[in-house]
Amino acid sequence: MATSLRLLPALLAVALVGCSAAALPDLKPPVPSAWRNAQASSVAAPAADLHDWWHAFHDPQLNALVDRALQGNLDLAQAAERVRAARLLNRHSHDDYLPKLNADTNDVINPDTTASYFIVGFDALWELPLFGVWQNSGRIAKGNLDAADADLHGARVSLVAEVARRWIELRSAQRQAQLLDDACQARREKLRLLKVREQLKLVSPDDVAAATADVARAEAALTGPQQAINANAQQLAVLLGQNEPDPQWLQPGGVQPELGHWQLTSVPADLLRTQPQI
Template sequence: MKRLDISWLTKPSLRSGMVLPLVVAGLTGCQTMDLSKQPTQPVKLPQSWQHGADFPQTQVNVDLAQWWSEFHDPVLTELIRDSLASNPDLKSAFSAVREARARRSIEKSGLLPTLNGVASASGSRSKDSSSSSTTYSSTEVYSAGLQASWEVDLFGKQQAAVAAAQADLASSVATRESVQASLTSEVALAYVTLRSAEARMKVVQENVKNFEQTYQLASWKEQAGQTDSLDAQQAKSNLEQLRSTLPSLEQTIGNAKNSLTLMAGKTPGALDKLLAKRSGKVPEPPRKLAVGIPADTVRQRPDVRSAGYSWLAAVYRTDAAEAEKMPSLTLSGSLGVDSDGLSKLLRPEQAAASVIAGLTAPIFDGGKIRSQIEVQSEQEEQAWQSYKSSVLTALSEVEDALIACQKNEQRAEITQRALQAAENAEQLARQSYEAGVEDIDTVLNTQRALLSIQEQVVTVQGDRSSSFVALYKALGGGWQR
């Protein structure tokens, strides 16, 4: 088995654009491992983000572990804290880590000898009728001892199995961190959905009042003979259409609340008192977010590290399969005593010891070992491709989130200008209608336009917050070592 330097897994290569970022120093506590082969196609990472011009670049951002505090929303912070403490999926991920740790201990035990204690007792009784009287005699035999056996790991098969179990443990830890990151982002996204729906509800309720006033004004004009009933019916139609959107928003609000309680591991309605605070206030993201270089970001992502450790585990299992071709040496020994009486059992002169060494090597197995090596090699290739896919996915998700943050900032500026113009137009149209200069169609059109822009403003606020949540997640935030 070759000794392979894998420091290239933990830091960017000196050659431009070449890196396979994976933090594996904790796997064995050193920078070298016994690996059977090295990937021939390392992952190529860009030097900078394609859409990161508006975001300052820094080293690994340690604040990502508590990124939600940047929104300065105490309700969101409490929701995430409760979810991290009570979410069933996260608890299951912690259990998986404990299971992987126990499996590693099982594999480590294979490197040590086994020692068993044995004890037995037997007796016999015989009858002698040769003399004039019948006599009986009995014999009692006691034995006790120790038996030991040890399969010497000549060619590293068991060491490879231990290393694979260690990599599995590291992968399960990273998976748990990935569950934490996903959970925090999902809670934040559901919270943004809730607050956006509540804000839209307030917009609709305020416009219902405006539409009611327009309908009342048209009714008064009809009663005064200034207009016919068409104006009043048009105003009433707009009013009822707007009211019809309220049930849908109420459903969205109810669903978002249920989603948050589910992620917090609670029953529906358990968080209503908490969620009643700050109702309708969409959390405001920070104006700017510092991002690291792609290599740092990929190393931060727990899902990428999990995939990398899974690949290492597959490599070690290939090594273990190849070691099956080599001979195996088993040492066994015993130390025991036999006596014809219990009182003599512990006398030194009764003791006897033996040591046996056995060497076995496979000669013919019908191709089983060769096929097993092929199976493990293909699983190794699949794990490597899965790792590469996780790296590319991470890069794509960050770029998507950067684009979303930039474009939502632009949308926010545009919709604010549109909102100001729509408010002015609606006010002028209403005044002109009251003065008899404009007809009802102008008022209704400007009211619908104002409503549409107001809803867009709320939507953009939610989208802007959601895009920053997505960026935090894509950068690998939401977990703590």
């Protein structure tokens, strides 16, 4: 009996150790403090702010399109609501392991008698968070919150990147169409002059036929940029929740967005972490 009493503290200590939560492994891999292949100019430069990176184009129309997309996108709104829900669940993740007190009343009336009964009852419940349940429930709730935050960030990054890409490709296609149209006008003028020279017997009909073929090829080349303009404008309208593109987007003479002197100085690993698909 004395031996059993001496072993009792040791058994209790072992039981308490078994009820504790296991330590989580360190999931952050060791990385060097600096990128060894970076240029001297990029090391001294401050890190680029990628939160509002599209402002580096200095394009008011692009800024307005991104703002409209962020305000009206339903997928982004759903991701934001999931973050709010996960934040509330994280705040109340330990509520199941707190003492609970329930009370109820019941007014029993017998229609055959003149007497009635009023019953009051209550019960208490307290589930002890053994075996690390308290800590693990908090970890799960925090993990769900971090996952919801990551989903929201990924949705925002994807939306902004797609809007900027479609707008830049739209402007690029419009610029290409303008250049091809100028080339087509030059070939038409060349054909007109060759026809005049043909009437004066200064060139052969073969030269006129070759110029006519050049005009036909130049006109056929205009269809590619025009299709790209229509496709990018329609995709941009879908991203903004519109059925049809804004006629203002299709007006020729738009300015092609340029980055100017903006430089990305982040190391490759940090740049990869900004990609929502990774």
